[in-house]
Amino acid sequence: MLDKGTLERLFKTYCKPGFTYAYGTAGFRYKADVLDTVMFTTGVLAGLRSIYMEGRTVGVMITASHNPPEDNGVKIVDPKGEMLEQSWESYATDLANSATQDFTAFSVFLQKLVHELGIDTNAPGNIAIARDSRESGPRLLRAFLSGSRILPNIRITDHGLLTTPQLHFLTSKGNEQQNGPAVDRFFYYKEFLSAWDDITALCGIKSLPYKLEIDAANGIGAPRVKEMLSAHKFFDGNFRVVNDDWQTPASLNHLCGADYVKTNQRLPHGIQAKNDCPRICCSFDGDADRIVFYFCDSKGQFRLLDGDKMATLFAKFFQSILSSVNLQESLSLGVVQTAYANGSSTHYIEQVLGIPVTCTPTGVKHLHHEAINHDIGVYFEANGHGTVVFSKKFDEVVSRGLSNRHQSSSTLQSLRLLSKFSNLINQTVGDAISDMMGVLAVLSILGWSPQKWDLEYTDLPNKLVKVLVPDRTVYKTTNAERQLLSPPGLQGKIDALVADYQHARSFVRASGTEDAVRVYAEASTREEADSLASRVSQVVK
Template sequence: MDCLKSTPDRFLRYGTGGFRGDATVVEPAFARCGALACLRSKVLGGSVVGVMVTASHNPERDNGLKITEQDGRMLTQSWEALAEECVNAEDGAESLNGILQSFPESQCNRAVVVVGRDTRESSQKLSELVLAGASAFGADAYDVGEVTTPELHWIVRSRNSSSALAPYRDAMASALSSGIQGLSVDCANGIGALALKDIVSRAGISGISIFNDRKDKGLNLNCGADYVQKEHTVPVGHIPADRSASLDGDADRMVYYRFREDQFELVDGDKILAFVMRHLNG
């Protein structure tokens, strides 16, 4: 279990976005969190648990990870403290074994962990550490490659109900099949560009223009949802249409914006969610 020996040089906290920070600083967390995801899967009776390697809207030099529950939700709050305990412990293996022993009701030896990642240069190496940590504690660990954070959540939930990624993109494509005209999307030079291009192709539509879709242009650099929301301006490299949207680096955040009488007008995600809930409630 050599992959679990590395210890961070400062205390790492598990926040709403999981562990996140400079990729070189948070690196020791990845193998240990892979092992922790394995333990979580065992406690859940062998259900699939996910780990997403991403720092979302942070600069490209950063990275992080989030653990996903078997139903697609984020890691249950009671386990966040356990994540901090095992990541910051001097002896990672000893801490993880102690956590497992604190759940005597779990007799399941089977564990399944799926690992996804965004397009950051450091994500490949860090996802391999997660896979190594999960395997070291006995999990069947699977690399699902470059996916958006919502897709990783879908994969975890659907694998616990015998499905996979393709139905997610097919469902998204079906929602777009009626046709959308005049929509321009800034993909923050992140993983959302790959997913959106595939979804648009599946839908067979041409009304969506995709911008900021290249990894070599800098992830979240003067573009993306966080930039637009904070700066209240159009992202660099983006040509606005009648309606425009920006995703963040892992495509789990989106803002809409438009120009009305030459004035920039932002519709943030909270308002969009309120409109959706109002529609669903009739």
């Protein structure tokens, strides 16, 4: 480690007293002007994590996703591309909060951590880092790099501007392929496009079934999706990216993007309400790890195809392929949702498809950990954040099937399809680009229009409201966030309100990314859902 004098000088450059940080749903996320301290300490912590993981590459993403342009954040990605292990979230928080006291508190805590974890601070480590298009990104990157440099043997690969899922994917592949080709964003494009080419060739698909309009939220997804798809025969001339002004920081997520479309249930700026040509539209969020689809029906009305609709589409698709090759008993298929999933989607998956559903707390890290208990685990948050994960057993069973020379050609075709789908989907985390291609591939194979997809089930009317409260930390939940434990007595009041409505549901939880409490309500009519949300909001305040 650096000598004390140099360390103290660096510390004083970046660390300021008087702020308390918490590692939230997706890392540290605040207004960018209070982030320097935690960027510096996260630089230290990511280095320690890599040394602890025997030098394997740890990823770091600087982003605040769908939040406004003046926010930013940082999260650490573990070597397999997954979210940071939970016990380390507390180390990250405690290290940051020691640094907001003074240099002595920071160095004492750091020494204690290093000692307790048995870390040799001179050992080698590797970090792969990237950022989204926010204006504060370069400044925060400098603070991070200075933190990581207090450990002398940490090698940094700076990928520059990437989408969040690209960084997850490259972190994971970088660890798998030590001596292979360069693992950069072009490697990402090649991997996913070759899976797309294999699937379309296998299924005889010659072109996109309809025009594609992509709202890129004026974020980093815009240049990346253009760079990836522009030169490809399927997409060239058949897709259009709107809200692609990623170089104007103030326009990020403004009147556009997945969060805007899902929350307001309306078209983003830049996409016209028309139904004169077959088309499907989608919106990414600011760092392109979420996607929602939509279209306008014959009356020109907006129809949303959100994360729940994607989960049901993938679940139904994989279920039908598994049963076509008689693998439904040997390979388990399950869907993971959160309490925000529309009740109709859960009912459809469980009762119509007969596929088990598990509910976890909000945040993909929770969904992901549950999904890996299945051989094919489909997980999506209603807001469009999710993916599909395939187990080792899935790989083994499929490759065994493929090497069996007595299989019929239709069985071989289905097994190849399963195998190629596991390559088309970014299994490390939700990925707008990869999910988009996955959905387009499924719709093309099934020959479905967006209208047909939408008709699978009808959403219950619902409402999500943000309520500002003096202290959101008092809102403690249980039962996958569906019930409040505290403040005392509040859950009883919510239950009493819910009982006034037909087929209704409502729950309250503190946001992990914003200083607010979220109220969700659904009921059998629009009026009832709105009324329940408003009455629950009143008792929460």
